[in-house]
Amino acid sequence: MTQTGDTPDMVPEPREPPVTHRRGRFSLVWLVPGIAVLIGVSMLVHAWLSSGPEITVTFHTATGLEAGKTPVKYKDVTVGAVSAIALSADGAQVIVTLSLVKSALSLTREDTRFWVVRPRIGIGGVSGIDTLFSGAYIAVDTGTAQQTSTAFTGLETPPTVIGGMPGRSFTLHTDDLGSLDIGSPVYYRRIQVGRVAAYRLDVDGKSVGVEVFIDAPYDRFVTADTRFWNASGVDVSIGADGFKLKTQSVATIVAGGIAFATPESSQSEAASGSTSFVLAKDQATAMAPPDGPSQFVQLRFDQSLRGLTVGAPVEFSGLNIGQVISRDLDYDQNQHHFSSLVGIVVYPQRLGRVLEKLRMPAGDAEQRSAEFLRGMVEHGLRAEARSGNLLTGQLFISLEFVSDAPKVTFDVSARPLTLPTVNGSFDRLQEQVANIVAKVERLPLDAIGRHVDMALVDLDKTFLQVNSRVLPETARTLLQAGQTFGAAKDLLADDAPLQQKLGQTLQDVQRTARSLRVLTDLLGTHPESLLLGRPDDPAPAVPGSHKPVPAQEPLR
Amino acid sequence: MSLPPRARQLGVVGCHACGLVCEDKLDETGHADCPRCGAALHRRRPDSLARAGAFLLAGMIFYIPANMLPVMYTSLLGSGSDNTILRGVVEFWKAGSYGIALVIFTASVAVPCTKFLVLGLLLATCRRRSRWARRERARLYRLVEFVGYWSMLDVLVVAIVAALVKFQALSDIEPRLGILFFGMVVILTMLSALSFDPRLIWDGDDTNR
Structure with a gap:
């Protein structure tokens, strides 16, 4: 740039142009921004290479979470942090964006679970005390799926079962959850051996699947024959041997719980992890022998069935062999008559050994039952709604052989099977009493009363007369009669x-x-x-x- | 517009170090030392624009990580967090400490940015030998030199606080990588300002050297 000696006409004699030191020379000072760029680029590359996946987790609330601060921990190792917290489009959810480190890539499996660890105080205990001072953090439990995902739904409560814990999960099916909750204890011989890990409504919405996790080594006590029952609350029973109160632990009274046992006679091997069990209502139900197949039978009653509830027992010779499962009203258009349809299920297995002695006709199950029932009906088997408790008026269904029952034809092909009925004894008694009462009501009691009253007045007058006149005469007559008898006695x-x-x-x-x-x-x-x-x-x-x-x- | 005569025109050159004015023999020898203090004599600082530009560019590059990376890690009762400069400003402002927020903002954001702009402007105009607003540009240069003394405020704060607050689990403050880059930014901008020869402002097109 700098030009030196470019005016040759001003110089008396030409001389060599001076050496310019700076021309074309690369200034070392440019190394400084070069190094700066290098450092910047290397940091960028490092950050790019070490940056892990960025995922979003949906929570109901962001309580305790702070963007840029809240760490993400797996096995208490920080594997990332919350980078952003935003509301979902509809404002109902909180979308938390997590920046994970590169080594946490394996944590982004599809079934990985995220939850917020914050101090919790519940009946089952206290957890997350350490977060009182350090603040909440997001905990991760990796899943097992092969697919990875970038969007997750966070758990609102910490899972009770963390991956890698020794033990096994089992699924229990029940009609309703009762007082069970996630974390409810599972007892075996009154020792807590596990807890409820999850529950969900079955797809058809008709039952609840409860997933329980049994810790090792207790999980080997769960065999194919094991019975589970709901040990929630207090079981009070008053029997011939006195008053009994049973419960598993104080915690179960409040928080609910599950107990299980295996019948002594069972020889089964330990059940596999995916086995499904039925969660019974109580221990007695759970330990009862299996009911076997059930048979639905329909009953038609002409009488009122007030006091018959769904679940009422069905008894045969005093043995509980089933229960009422439905009650409907039916209407006969021709006779303008209402009747009650009662659906019952009968468990033939409950008859026990009797079943072996009964001759069963051949055919498929339904056909066999129909044929069998036809024979029984011919011998007088009838259903009857009986009063189980005179005070409350609770009814139950009794299947009895009625000797003087009118003959009926049993339709073998009808589905569902319909068993003929007779009116209950108590009901008949009621009817008779009602008839008598009706007759009594029809009596002209007022008129009778008046007549009786008048008659009594007359009678009173008559008695007066009798007292005043007849009685003295009578006395005299008697005296004479005495004398006459005396004479007769002398004669005889x-x-x-x-x-x-x-x-x-x-x-x-x-x-x-x-x-x-x-x-x-x-x-x-x-x-x-x-x-x-x-x-x-x-x-x-x-x-x-x-x-x-x-x-x-x-x-x- | 009459300008005073140039040193080049008078055939003299001033020493950078001691200010001694001596005869300009640079054209003949290519290199000369100050007869009084022995420092190398230059008509202008050598490669002034290139050096200032390079340092400025490096400083601007380092300013990016200085702001992106956390400068300080504070932990209070176990809950620790990394703080970048701007987040610290925002938090102080939110907490109501407007004064502190303004000081930090001025020292960490306003001053470096002002330096970048001013130096960039000076370098650009001097390269184009512009005659525009020379006095004002000279004043800007003095301003840059003046605020340069205070540019290390952030670094000092972090250094002092990190040294003072060491209460283990209760409370702890540690410097983070960002503050190193911030210090580099300050140093590089100061170097840039030092390398810049303010006389270049007055080297207009109307003069030959």
């Missing part, structure tokens, strides 16, 4: 003259009769004596008798 006495005379008279009559008989005998044997007189040969004398009598006939 043993030593009365009349008696004595009567006796003598009778003796005379007796004698006369005897004489007369002798005469007739004589005439009978010797009719000629009437003309010839008495024969000479005397009749054989009778001892003790001084009169001749016929030989063969003793006198009396």
Whole structure:
């Protein structure tokens, strides 16, 4: 740039142009920004290479989370941080963006779970105390899926089962969750051996699947025969042996819990991790022998079934063999008559050994049941709604053989099977009482009352008359009658003259009769004596008798 | 516009170090030392524009990580956090400490940016030998030199606080990488300002050297 010696005409003699040191020379000072660029680029490359995945997690609330501060921890190792917190488009959720380190790439599996660790105080215990001072952090539990994801839904409560814990998960099916919750304990012989890990409604919405996690080594006590039951709350029972109160632990009273046991006789191997079990309502139900297949039977009652509830027992000879599962009203258009349809399920297995002795007709299960029931109905099997408790009016269904039941035809092909019914005994009694009451009501009680009243007034008057007039007369009459009886008594006495005379008279009559008989005998044997007189040969004398009598006939 | 005569025109050159004016023999020898202090004599600082430009560019590059990276790690009762300069400003402002926020903002953002702009402007205009607003540009240069003394304020604050606050678990403050880059920015801008020869402002097109 700098030009030196470029005016040759001003210089008297030419000379060599001076050496310019700076021309074309690269200034070392440019190394400084070069190094700066290098440092910057290297940092950028380093950040680029070490930057892990960026993922979003959706939470209901961002309580305790701070963008740029809240760390993400896996096994208490910081693997990233919250880089941004934003509301979702509809404002219902909080979308938390997490920047993870590169080594945390394996944590972005599809089923990886994220939750916020903050201090929690619950019935099951206290957790997250360390976050009181350090602030909340987001915890990660990696999943097992092969696919990775960048968007996750965070858990609102910490999972009870962290991946890699020794033990196994089992699924229990139940009608309703009861008081169970995530973290509810699972007991085996009153030792806590696990907890409820998750629950969800089944796809059809008809039952709840509860996932329990049993810690090792207790998980081997879960066999295919193991029964689970809901140990929540208090079980109070009053029986012949007194008052019993059963519970697992105080915590279960409040927080709920599950217990399990295996029948003593079971020989099953330990169940595999994915086995499903049924969660029974209580221990008795759980440990009861399996019911086996059930048979649905429909009953049609003409009577009112007030007091019959779904779940009421179905008994056969006092044995509970099923329960009522539905109650409906039916209407007969022709007869303008309402009747009750009761659906029951019967577990034939509950009959036990009897079942082996009964001859079962061949055919498929439904057909067999129908044929079997037809035979029973022919022998008088009828369903009856009976009162189980006179005070509350609770009804149950009783299957009984009624000897004088009217004959009915059992439709074998009808589905569902319909069993004939008879009106319950108590119900009949009620009807009779009602009839009597109706009759009583029809009686003209008022009129009768009036009549009775009038009659009583008359009667009163009559009694007055009787008292004033009739009674004195009567007294006199009685006196006279007494005298008359006295006289009669005198006449009839043993030593009365009349008696004595009567006796003598009778003796005379007796004698006369005897004489007369002798005469007739004589005439009978010797009719000629009437003309010839008495024969000479005397009749054989009778001892003790001084009169001749016929030989063969003793006198009396 | 009458300008005073140039040293070149008078055939003299001033020493950078001691200010002695001596005869300009540079054209003949190419190199000369000050007869009094022995420092190398130059008509202008050598490669002034290039050096100032290079240092300025490096400073601007370093200013990016200085702002992106955390400069300080503060931990209070176990909850630690990294703080960048701008976030610190925002937090102080939110907390109501407007004074501190303004001081930090001035020292860390306003001053470096002003230096970048001013030096960049000076370098650009001097390269084009512009005659525009020479006095004002000279005043800007003096301003840059003046604020340069205070540019290390952030670095000093971090250094002092990090040395003072050491209470283990209770409270702890540590410097982070960002402050190193910030210090580099300050140093490089100062070097840039030093390398710049303010006389170049007055070297207009109307003069030959």
